[in-house]
Amino acid sequence: MDELLLMWPRFALTALIASLASAASSQESSPRDRLEAAAATSIGGPASAEAQQEQDRLRRLQTSRWPGFDRTIDPAESWKERLHKDTGLALSFDYQALYQTSNSTVSGVDQGAAGQARILGTWTLADRDGSNPGSFVFILENRHKLGLDQTPAGLAGEIGYAGLTGLTFGDNGSVLSVAYWSQAIMEGRGGLVAGRIDPGDYTDILGYVNPRTGFQNFAINYNPVLTIPDPGFGIGGGVHLTDQVYVLGIVSDANGSLTDVEWFPGGAEFYKYAQIGWTPARNQRYLTNVHLGAYHIDARADKGLPSSSGVVLSGNYTFENDLMIFGRLGWSDGNDPIAKRGATGGLIWRPGFYDDLIGIAATWAEPVTAGLKNQTTFEAFYRLDISDNLALTADVQYINNPGFNADDPLVLGLRLRFNL
Helix, strand or coil, X not given: CHHHHHHHHHHHHHHHHHHHCCCCCXXXXXXXXXXXXXXXXXXCCCCCHHHHHHHHHHHCCCCCCCHHHHHHHHHHHHHHHHHHHHHCEEEEEEEEEEEEEECCCCCCCCEEEEEEEEEEEEEEEXXXXXXXXXXXXXXXXXXXXXXXXXXXXXHHHHHCECCCCXXXXXXXXXXXXXXXXXXXXXXXXXXXXXXXXXXXXXXCCCCCCCCCCCCCCHHHHCCCCCCCCCCEEEEXXXXXXXXXXXXXXXXXXXXXXXXXXXXXXXXXXXXXXXXXXXXXXXXXCCCCEEEEEEEEECCECCCCECCEEEEEEEEEEECCCCEEEEEEEEEECCCCCCEEEEEEEEEEECCCCCCCEEEEEEEEEEECCCCCCCEEEEEEEEEEEEECXXXXXXXXXXXXXXXXXXXXCEEEEEEEEEEC
């Protein structure tokens, strides 16, 4: 493990030097264009199925460090385009692998690795060429260990951290994570979703949140005062009241499960979230956004969990040079979430070397559990886009007062993502 800890800075430095040595050429689709287009496809966040597919599709219109590799993918891309044109079915595939290691452990286990293979689909079945299309959206995925006994999702428990260092990277096997109907309304000014949804895609949305392409820690991606259940059956809707002001809300199963597709197994116990927000224009909801949100989750009798509620105030702003700054504040009643109070601040920046991305952020949280000290989580990453379909991310996390460890762990990670 010590050798790996020493190798990580060398990798990050090598990646940075390689990026600086590469001249970025003109691009047909800029990062801003992709976020604007993705915001128009879904009422959810950038990690939702429709938004992820649109970002990956437009990414392939840009120049690449490895055009030879891109050309080998062209036949598959052409087949997908024909399928979409002929049937309205947009299919995509991605695979993510994450390895993490820590310099501190309370159990003797200090590393974890996992992979995640996904098939994403958006099948437009109603008003395909009109202004109010309706689509069936699904994600079928498999999450699995990679050569180690522990996963990044389970590493937090091994290092005594009250949180998650590797969000979505567990060992859940094959699952149907979402399957819902998405309907545009009011000439595209709003939308509705109904079915098996991921409530995290519609809660406290900011344009940087995507654990497969950006930050990996839960407390950086989501406000720690929120109690967000796993995917379950629910409904949601959002609409722009004006070009600048919008509202969004969802109701979903408080007992949602990633692995079990059941119809409200705990009965009428719900998670509710609503927000009102401002953005300069409808298509800039991911780029620049300020919103006030509130949530409530019912008590879950079978699990012995109390009800919980809270409010969040969040915002982000994107400058012309592709620098996005963001911040979050949150308060909860302290019954069930990770934190009673939380504050997050950070930035992501595309330095102009192809589609490379730099991210730096920190979250302060006052834990719900009595006797624990206030916790601070720092995370920084550099994503090196090797080709249109391949990216490698070096990541470092530092956790001050992790909750159940007298030391302050340093967690280093490498993530590989391939998309088609």
